[in-house]
Amino acid sequence: xxxxxRRTTHYLFIxxxxxxxxxxxxxxxxxxxxxDWAWTSFVVxxxxxxxxxxxxxxxxxxxxxxxxxxxxxxxxxxxYTWVAKGAWFSLGYPYDFIAVPVWIPSAMLLDLTYWATRRxxxxxxxxxxxxxxxxxxxxxxxxxxxxxxxxxxxxKYPRPTLPPYMTPIEPQVxxxxxxxxALGSGAGAVLSxxxxxxxxxxxxxTYRWMAx
Numbered sequence: 071x072x073x074x075x076r077r078t079t080h081y082l083f084i085x086x087x088x089x090x091x092x093x094x095x096x097x098x099x100x101x102x103x104x105x106d107w108a109w110t111s112f113v114v115x116x117x118x119x120x121x122x123x124x125x126x127x128x129x130x131x132x133x134x135x136x137x138x139x140x141x142x143x144x145x146x147x148x149x150y151t152w153v154a155k156g157a158w159f160s161l162g163y164p165y166d167f168i169a170v171p172v173w174i175p176s177a178m179l180l181d182l183t184y185w186a187t188r189r190x191x192x193x194x195x196x197x198x199x200x201x202x203x204x205x206x207x208x209x210x211x212x213x214x215x216x217x218x219x220x221x222x223x224x225x226k227y228p229r230p231t232l233p234p235y236m237t238p239i240e241p242q243v244x245x246x247x248x249x250x251x252a253l254g255s256g257a258g259a260v261l262s263x264x265x266x267x268x269x270x271x272x273x274x275x276t277y278r279w280m281a282x
Contacts, residue, residue, distance in 0.1 A: 079276060080133055087126040088146045112214060116207035116254030119171050121265040123147070124202045127177050128194060128269035133276075137185035144177035166216075172209040176202045191270060199266030203258030207251045 126147075127140035148170060155168040180198040187193035 083133075083272075083276065084126075084130055084143070084146070087129070088143065088150060112207070112211075112250040113254045113257065115171075116210060116250075117203075117257050117261055119173070119210065120176065120203045120206040120258040120262050123173050123176060123206065124180065124199055124262045124266045125269040125272075127180055127202075128198065128266045129272050131181065131184060131194070132191060132270055132273045135189060137181045137189070140177040140180040140184070141174060144173040147173055169213040171206075172212055173206070175209045176206045179205055195266045195270055196263055199263035200259045202266070203260065203262030204255045206258060207254030211251050 123144060127143045130143045131137070131139040133139075151168065151170045155165075155170060158167050159165055179201040180194065183198035183201060184190075184194040187197070
């Protein structure tokens with residue numbers, strides 16, 4: 071019974087985290103956030119995506135104890151988001167309306183850290199978490215570079231659920247306007263470590279709950 075319960079809980083967690091990850095991505099990664107406020111929101115987007123990736127990936131990886139599982143998890147998230155992208159496209163929105171984040175390379179770095187440190191959990195949290203936070207904005211900039219004619223498309227296709235106060239505006243030049251990747255990486259590297267620790271702790275709590 072305990073084996074069955076443990077496996078069921080494990081799969082339930084993965085599905086819940088991956089689906090919620092995708093929902094957050096669709097809300098944070100659409101045209102409005104990627105275009106009109108692209109440089110400012112890219113930093114926020116980078117932090118949200120790197121922390122969201124690391125909490126699920128490290129949970130899943132430590133649960134199985136197998137390096138490679140973080141990449142598998144990131145792949146699940148990517149597939150879910152591509153399905154959502156297809157759904158929006160079928161509703162008549164442009165192909166670029168949902169920008170699928172580049173999670174997989176960062177998850178590979180987390181796996182690599184875990185493998186290279188001989189499955190050291192604390193190294194995975196500190197080194198792996200830092201690498202995810204540092205790398206995701208860098209890899210994800212590919213998305214920004216590939217969006218077509220962003221301002222026009224953002225005004226033409228606003229999200230149907232967008233509240234009035236979030237109506238697109240022209241981008242404002244801010245203090246960090248020229249370096250969203252550097253700022254996103256810096257903030258992501260700092261915040262991904264405690265979030266990775268949370269993912270590891272969730273693992274412990276899950277086992278305790280199942281053992282009770």
